[in-house]
Amino acid sequence: MTLYIDYDACLKEPTCPAATYCSTKALYFHPEESRLFFNPDLCNGCGQCIQKCALNALSLFETTEELGIFLEKITRARENFTSKLESIIGLK
Structure with a gap:
């Protein structure tokens, strides 16, 4: 675990x-x-x-591989959120 x-x-x-x-x-x-x-x-x-x-x-x-997949998803979600937020507030 x-x-x-x-x-x-x-x-x-x-x-x-x-x-x-x-x-x-x-x-x-x-x-x-x-x-x-x-x-x-x-x-x-x-x-x-x-x-x-x-x-x-x-x-x-269960495994470190599952954790790795989870961390990749979190990283992508945070990057997408940041990008959208920057677009909304006019930083991009």
């Missing part, structure tokens, strides 16, 4: 419910870094973290 953490959406709180409910502690908050970290070796794929994240900042994938 591999987990994508959208750090733009994440509140990065020490009391993060997604990390709190992770029974294997694969997802945890690192106080010195002030953000969540994920250890794939501890993950059992239960999905509790996804269910507990109210901000939809987490996505769980």
Whole structure:
């Protein structure tokens, strides 16, 4: 399993419910870094973290290949959004 953490959406709180409910502690908050970290070796794929994240900042994938496809889609979507926004406000 591999987990994508959208750090733009994440509140990065020490009391993060997604990390709190992770029974294997694969997802945890690192106080010195002030953000969540994920250890794939501890993950059992239960999905509790996804269910507990109210901000939809987490996505769980079976393989790194699936994660790569997801990241490509996000990148394209953000580029399209930026391009459209620039057109709307007259930057292009």
